[in-house]
Amino acid sequence: xxxxxxxxxxxxxxxxxxxxxxxxxxxxxxxxxxxxxxxxxxxxxxxxxxxxxxxxxxxxxxxxxxxxxxxxxxxxxxxxxxxxxxxxxxxxxxxxxxxxxxxxxxxxxxxxxxxxxxxxxxxxxxxxxxxxxxxxxxxxxxxxxxxxxxxxxxxxxxxxxxxxxxxxxxxxxxxxxxxxxxxxxxxxxxxxxxxxxxxxxxxxxxxxxxxxxxxxxxxxxxxxxxxxxxxxxxxxxxxxxxxxxxxxxxxxxxxxxxxxxxxxxxxxxxxxxxxxxxxxxxxxxxxxxxxxxxxxxxxxxxxxxxxxxxxxxxxxxxxxxxxxxxxxxxxxxxxxxxxxxxxxxxxxxxxxxxxxxxxxxxxxxxxxxxxxxxxxxxxxx
Numbered sequence: 001x002x003x004x005x006x007x008x009x010x011x012x013x014x015x016x017x018x019x020x021x022x023x024x025x026x027x028x029x030x031x032x033x034x035x036x037x038x039x040x041x042x043x044x045x046x047x048x049x050x051x052x053x054x055x056x057x058x059x060x061x062x063x064x065x066x067x068x069x070x071x072x073x074x075x076x077x078x079x080x081x082x083x084x085x086x087x088x089x090x091x092x093x094x095x096x097x098x099x100x101x102x103x104x105x106x107x108x109x110x111x112x113x114x115x116x117x118x119x120x121x122x123x124x125x126x127x128x129x130x131x132x133x134x135x136x137x138x139x140x141x142x143x144x145x146x147x148x149x150x151x152x153x154x155x156x157x158x159x160x161x162x163x164x165x166x167x168x169x170x171x172x173x174x175x176x177x178x179x180x181x182x183x184x185x186x187x188x189x190x191x192x193x194x195x196x197x198x199x200x201x202x203x204x205x206x207x208x209x210x211x212x213x214x215x216x217x218x219x220x221x222x223x224x225x226x227x228x229x230x231x232x233x234x235x236x237x238x239x240x241x242x243x244x245x246x247x248x249x250x251x252x253x254x255x256x257x258x259x260x261x262x263x264x265x266x267x268x269x270x271x272x273x274x275x276x277x278x279x280x281x282x283x284x285x286x287x288x289x290x291x292x293x294x295x296x297x298x299x300x301x302x303x304x305x306x307x308x309x310x311x312x313x314x315x316x317x318x319x320x321x322x323x324x325x326x327x328x329x330x331x332x333x334x335x336x337x338x339x340x341x342x343x344x345x346x347x348x349x350x351x352x353x354x355x356x357x358x359x360x361x362x363x364x365x366x367x368x369x370x371x372x373x374x375x376x377x378x379x380x381x
Contacts (some may be wrong), residue, residue: 008363012187013256015073020066020122020249031250034059051337052228055234059242063249064217070186070252073218078192079226080219081233082245086182088238089216093124093178093198094147096154096232097225100125104144107133109159111180112348119151134292136166142173149181153292155342156331158183158283158308158359160292163299167195171313176225182206183333187259188302190323206305206334208251209258213244230277238285249363257261258336258362262305265368266360270307272369276376281355305360308343314353316379317342321356323375333359 010018018171021030027099050056054378060082068080083089087111098104104121106114108130118128129145131137133154142148144318148170152161163179170177178198191199203215227352233239240248263286266358270284284298286303296303323330327338331346338361344353348373360368 016255018251019069020062021091036247059245072192077222078265083216084238085214085218089218092229092232096228098126103127105148107151109154111155133161144174148177153183160296161215163194167260185303189300208248211335213247215248263302265365266305268365279309283308307358310352311354317354319379323378326371336362
């Protein structure tokens with residue numbers, strides 16, 4: 001009997017629990033512990049899989065197989081590479097695929113660090129164009145591009161684009177396509193099945209889900225583009241520690257349980273916020289009346305754990321955060337403990353001063369909804 005799930009035939013919970021596990025060996029643990037090694041015994045020619053700790057590690061191998069089984073179940077010719085952080089994974093794709101004179105298309109409403117990435121790309125002589133995620137606006141600036149970067153749902157505004165439509169348009173123009181799948185997770189959508197060349201994510205967020213690991217990954221079709229990503233990881237040394245990789249793999253076993261619970265509760269929170277007079281700009285792709293719901297429903301199986309909305313002023317938003325009892329005032333998202341923040345405190349996001357990004361955790365839905373509504377009432381005093 002073999003642990004790895006074949007042909008993508010299992011349910012998602014079964015796949016998450018079994019993903020990446022090695023063949024069972026009598027008296028050995030089902031999930032081997034982290035391998036701490038800078039080098040390996042290597043007599044003769046270096047022909048084996050493990051030679052030096054910056055290139056490969058058995059703990060990464062198990063994790064990479066696990067992520068690959070979630071991102072592209074049952075598909076051959078796909079590989080996954082893990083990185084020290086989500087930004088390391090993002091950077092590996094952009095800087096391994098683009099050269100001076102190339103053009104990249106990025107979302108104008110994407111992750112806060114993308115403007116920093118844009119500045120560095122432009123410093124290397126790469127033209128960068130931007131357009132919003134919503135309305136498939138990136139289509140208008142695709143001509144001549146070498147790479148299209150999609151973030152859907154976008155962070156923090158939760159807009160969604162038609163990934164398949166954008167991929168087809170980009171490929172028709174000879175461009176590669178990378179999709180940031182962090183907010184959706186591979187249980188929410190699978191970009192490679194929608195035609196993308198790369199699925200990229202911060203495993204720091206809901207993939208690992210406990211707020212204790214920094215990690216990133218890239219999944220893509222085997223070939224020169226992924227070879228270039230691997231080469232970039234080797235050159236810059238953007239590798240995860242064995243302990244982080246092991247913790248990530250351990251956490252994936254509960255991914256389906258967490259994602260289902262958090263998505264359902266996020267919808268309950270969004271529904272409770274709908275119609276509140278102090279709340280404007282409420283966004284959650286799972287709401288039937290959300291501007292992105294129709295597109296999201298075609299390409300997503302779950303709608304994520306993040307709800308965003310705006311309160312009238314910065315002061316009101318800060319009072320709301322202070323009044324919350326079950327929600328920590330912290331950045332990041334996807335953890336089992338709910339978090340929220342006034343996103344404008346960082347700068348870099350084009351959001352109102354009272355904009356709140358709320359990451360729904362695994363608390364009882366009734367308790368969390370009650371806490372959010374109570375904090376709204378208290379913040380008005």
